[in-house]
Amino acid sequence: MKSFRRLPALAALLLLMLAAGGVVYAQLEGADRGVPPIDSANTLEVTGIRVDVAADTSEKARYEGWRQAQLKGWKALWAKTNGRPQSEAPSLSESALNAMISGIIIEDEQIGPKRYVATLGLLFDRARTGQLLGISGPVRRSAPMLVIPIMITGATPYSFEYRNEWQKAWARFRTGNSPIDYVRPAGSGIDPLLLNPSQTRRPGRGWWRLLVDQYGAADIVVPEVHLRRLYPGGPAIGIFTARHGADNVMLDRFTLRAGNSSAIPRMLDEGVRRLDIIYARALGAGLLKPDPSLITQEPEIVEELEEADDDAVTPISTPIQPVPIGTASSFTIQVETPDAASVGQAELSVSRIGGITSAITTSLALGGTSVMKVTYMGDADALRSALQAQGWNVQGSGSSIRISRGGGGQ
Template identity: 55%
Template structure:
């Protein structure tokens, strides 16, 4: 018997030499970490917040493959529009009004092919459609029955073999949230990129911090009103084998659990697809909590400002409401706030800004986040207390709700109708 000796592979020594040189230069592990610049930060892929409709199935025959594909995409646009309209109004797709193909071509931002089978005379596919939010919002209208949440700061936490991670490195869970299109969700997610100070400010320790003082500073810095912490626990059965995941949806600074579920990927190649599905199901949990009234901002996260005394706001020397507003303004103090206002179209946004700028004491009312067909954010700077501002808007047909730096601006409802006069001969009630 002849014995064979397998050659031992020799690894190149240049990585070790380079590592030793960096350590010897006094840089330590900090210098080693600088070898991989840009390893943090995953910006959201769809920053336009387009409306998304997925799972539209088509099966069309034609004289040629191109003709069948073109006809199938036309049919998918019509189906997608009806599904989107019904979703936003809480009705069935059959109740949606029809639109001509030329109009649908102008509002479609893109078509994604989830799966397709192309034959010589037939086209079978499952498609996803993206609708431009600015153009589609005007056609959907403002009478949607779906409520919208306050801005929610997202801190995704992934538990795995390396321990819990948020923005310390690019995790698969963070990438899944960056791929998620939030335009079709009533939850207003504020997704940090993960670079700059994000790894230091938004980490596991902060997600478990019960104190409200630091939370208020962070929420004001990121333009949010509350926090959601989606978590995923990954368990790899063996190298190259299935990956089990447990998803948990938390809300608020106290980490209230709104729901949990489990998914399994048969191989590492299916990890991204499983995480994308997990993000959609966690979004459904948050939407259910919003509809049930459990996703409202924590009152302890709002910095309350004392209102001016009633005698200063409503003097008895005049009956003019605007004069009372002017007299109640303190010219020596300046405040800022973020106002949420529903903007069905550009005209609604202009009306809200005009009403704010017309109130005495308002310095500026600029657009911080534009969402036509949804809820936009206005950055307001004004002099004085919050009470005179509310009265000034009320005199112009608007209602301002909330306290502190996060407010909601709505149209004031119609005045109640006067009670009818009693018929002659009967005493007045």
Template identity: 50%
Template sequence: MTSLVLPSLRRHPWPPILLAALMAGGAGWYAYAQLAPGDRGVPPIDSSSSYEVTGVQVDVAGRTADEARTAAWREAQRKGWKILWARMHGASPDQAPGVPDSTLDSIVAGIEVESEQVGPHRYIATLGLLFDRGRTGELIGGGTSTPRSAPMLMIPIQYGGGAEQSFESRTSWQKAWARFRTGSSAVDYVRPVGTGADPVLLNLGQSRRPGRIWWRMLLDQYGASDVVVPEVYLERRYPGGPIAARFVARHGPDGEVLGTFTLVASSTGGLDHMLDEGVKQVDALYVNALGHGQLKPDPSLSIEEPEAPAADLIPDDAADPLAAIVEDVSTAQSAQFTVQVETADAAMLDQAQAALRAVAGVRQATVASLALGGTSLLSVGYAGDVGALKTALAARGWKLEGEGATLHMRKGGASPTPASATSPPAQPKQ
């Protein structure tokens, strides 16, 4: 096959333009194959309705295997309840109040078998328990000592094979975070699925981006206040052999390192178990940072309203002091609106703000949410009637629509032309 193709290429060289077209087409096909929707997206486990306690060890004997298993599961429920209560209150499991087995049966949503050994009269296992959040919350009470973090957008990045990946394809690191139940964690993770625009918006380049404007747009889109970037560096000693992994817990748009550690899997088959353990330890690093006040949202990611300038003092020779008092009263009684503006670029946003500020009675027209290429939000303070504001904007070529506290502003308004009152109505012909 090779001996036939290569000579023909040397005898009949392809034109450079045709070669460039084929290479571009091949690159496009390769990109599509890598980013095909079927190869992306790992929905996380819905753990919003359960607390999880893992690693509960039991060793119970009985007359039969079923009797030993039943007694062991009841013992696991008692131990799991004490561990959960101690975790939520920051106390010792011995201080947990006793709960009847009938109540535990009603609040335990499921039992996961991590490992077990079953004999004719003995049952040895390591179990995980899921407690229903609604029913268990009544017994735990509201006086928990564990703080809850602000919503944190999570971008898991895996390094391996000379490349890095986040949501471009299904990685083992993303799957491990999808398996992790966040219900018992003090960190409120926002876990993207990895479909749609996630691979384009949430990648390694974005995690290293220092600019705050793009970060604000992303956090607002995903409903988060800050970002955490858990990373794993995989090193395979040889095919099928041990895998060493270095885990790094990063926080914030500047990639602050909160901690690192290393784990080793004996073979490829132990990769998932090692990554699951890595997720738990990374979460522990974030929870520890939260307890020490290091996981607070970055102030530069929040959009703050600028402080109003201090009012100038009225000079002694003021012509009309009463006018200044009336001005202060009208300012105090000014209404606050949220105006939606379609901003294709920054120039359109500047034009909208200039039009609003030119209207008499407008005290404030500041950006509350910036979305170039979409719909931005302006916070407007106005002392006067909304109808007068609409008329004034229409005279400047803008149309203000809607009622209440949220209005929509768009280009295309026109000055209303009053109907002629001098022309008498036409009389019907007799």
């Protein structure tokens, strides 16, 4: 009987522990998402500079190694930019190199008592180096490309659902030297919900238009890696695929191998570098053009000319609603959105109204009621009349309005 009397207390303690665990899990889940990408628009990068230096002390060997890496890095950058041999690169003084270099990346190093062996990367300041290379300012050649990195382990694909090594590799990739204008989401907030593996397999343009507009892009690239581990902690094989566009077109594919689990991040970095080369090659071949179907265009007003007599014609045009004169007011419009296409159609229909300066969906509910924030140069009565003229059934008063289709169509 004593054990039965303790049941309510034990149940309450168990519920308290579960509740506390849920709070901790929610905090960890929120903290385990999002990797801010590195801003490298103002730098030029050279990687893979190997040095092997011996000196009286380890400090002297390291200093001499970094000094040699600066010279080798400058020659490699000049040769890569101009497409000529490194031997033709102009000689620069050590003080000039020190002024041009904004950072040194240690890819791998081994320090001995009197020896320094390392693989280094160098970051050159674009403003100070551009004149010697014949370039100036950030280079932007492609249209903005929204990046959705997909990683497959086992049989499970994922993107921003949780922080992973593939997302980290794309976040630390320095895009200053790339001709592709990558738009790299951090993976926080609503990113995991919108940019998921299922979305990359969806060919419909309605939802894609909303996404590229939301992230300020013109098209999509989907770099994909299928990671296969032979056994835990052992070798791993990565199959990398470069995909592009809403139709998920495959541009190229290659395979890399990591000797053990600790080498996987380096393999993924090399995969990102090679995928960037594939996308750059596709851009040069004209295969990375923005998809016109992803650009939402406002309908043009077509004027028809009807001949009245031999010498005169009378233009017949679609009547345009007059723009009301008044102060700007904010309104909340609730609209039924059964699918993704209806969201864009509702925004387009509302934005056509004269006096509307902005119409943005702030709360999205597919299959339910979405909320749109509208700025209108006029009062509520004028806005309701304008919505009815667009074929909407209008309910509500003041700054809160609900619209729906049905009955009197557009």
